[in-house]
Amino acid sequence: MQFEAFDASYLKRLKDGDIQTQNHFVAYFGELIQKKLRSRVSSAQQAADLCQETFVRVFKMVRSDSGLRHPERLGPYVVSVCNHVLMEHYRGSSREAPLGEEQEDTVPDHQSIDPLNSVMGKQTVQIVRDVLEELPERDRRVLKELFLEEREKNDICRDFGIDRDYLRVLVHRAKQAFKSQYLKGKPFDQGLRKGNGAKAAGTP
């Protein structure tokens, strides 16, 4: 398969219904989705139906007015939709109601499907603020250049006298601190359940 960057151009072509891009997208993720579903549902037909449902929801979101704002997050978004569809299947809701009728309520946008979305807003911002305040001043500046200014990583490394490994470790530390504060007093799975909707007990 020819690899393509999931960038704004790719997303626009996908949104505009470019056949070649759409085929690439389906081929790229179809294999991954099928592989996941085949080990979790009882028949190949069920897996194919759920895969189809996943793509329907993803394309609906991609072509909606709000759309996806971060093309580089396309992969995790498809994973989330797939998980969402699978959960519904486990709950039996997908068997009780035709998929088409449920779409309006279950098509997640790329924010609401975020497992951390339930605390997005003031609480998340406060957690991030706490995490950033714990960092040394230089590291805060690095993250500002990296996330807010979206400068080239090599330029940031040159200006601050650091290397790419330092950047990765810095992001790792900040992410771990964020997770730690977010999950404080909250089991890991509970954090996932809050964002992904009610996850049935016993979900593999």
Add this chain to the structure above:
Amino acid sequence: MDHPEAIRLMAVEKYLLNELSPELRRSFEEHLFECKECEFDVQAGYALIDGSKEVLASTAVEVPKAVVPGKPNQWLSWFRPAFAAPVMALLVAVVGYQNLVTVPGLKNEVAVAQAPQILNPVYLTAGTSRSENQVTVTAKRGRPFTLTVDIPAESRFTSYVCELQSPSGELEGSLAVSAEAAKNSVSMSMYPKHGKPGTYQLVVFGVSQDGTQKVAVERQPFELQIQD
């Protein structure tokens, strides 16, 4: 890609920073479909990025002055021709003056000082403090002169200090003398800093063992004349 490999590769961080090769990205996304922990890690990373954008945008974080290509450093501006040319000209003038005037003059003085010469020490004897017997010392301008003095040794002093005082009472130079050296006549070379003629005074102080006591034990005035 399995979870230990994802951890070892820091795949989550590289994915967030868009640093994975297409092959590794594919492999990691395949892993994402299977691994709740990595999926959550990625979502946490995105939440951190989004939250950081909001926090850092509203926080006055002083961004260090980056070195912008093409914008010369302030210090380097001194090397621009507008500054460098006159500075270089000034330096050439200073160096030229030093080479042509100052250094030869100093060399000449050193050569004169190092050349063998006859010393005519002036002996300051006791009793010359009285004006009628005042000694006259003649020195060439810019050259030292030699004085010889007998220090009245006292047991309470462990050392002595000879000070040359100008007509206005300013200290022109000093010389420490041990008690042992003070047993004999002491010859010393003095160099009047200001080179002005007048009545100078050589004052000898006795210094106690602990260094706290300093007492004038001898004052020898003399008339200094300067010859060009």
